[in-house]
Amino acid sequence: RKEVEQDPGPFNVPEGATVAFNCTYSNSASQSFFWYRQDCRKEPKLLMSVYSSGNEDGRFTAQLNRASQYISLLIRDSKLSDSATYLCVVTGGSQGNLIFGKGTKLSVKP
């Protein structure tokens, strides 16, 4: 089983749509979880951390289910500017390094 798995997409949605991304991770000892965003030909940037109780930042909601080793990201009222690749990231390995999923590509159309 791969360490962090994501649906690669692409997800093609109209403006205003709600879209959800899912991610599973294999290391039950992982303790920190994140969503990063990577625009085309740019570097990844932190979008939000994911907390056990779930957290929201504007139109973005992240959820964590430790029992199922599952993380989700919900984007409401999609904007054209949300078009990017979304990377699911968890801590793992002997040094607690970040392990990146391969990303889910989102394309928001007018």
Next chain:
Amino acid sequence: DVKVTQSSRYLVKRTGEKVFLECVQDMDHENMFWYRQDPGLGLRLIYFSYDVKMKEKGDIPEGYSVSREKKERFSLILESASTNQTSMYLCASSPGTLGGGTYNEQFFGPGTRLTVL
């Protein structure tokens, strides 16, 4: 704002050449990382460093070495470049100590797209 800079955005080298990729961060971060990113494979960790003169192998260290002589600078070295090292190379830094179950955001540089002919 944290700034991570990389010496080149684009680089073209020939097979067998020695290649140096430089990374500098200006926020006094303890930890620095080198990744490569390839289509379909995502980000893969090559080497990381949690202190000056310290280095640890990541998932794919073969064919690479690193140097961290100063806290702000982390260099990736390809001793003898090969065509399979054509890739996007991303440097990152983060504050704080590694391990212990806690972790901090990594800040990435803009990347160096290396082509080995």
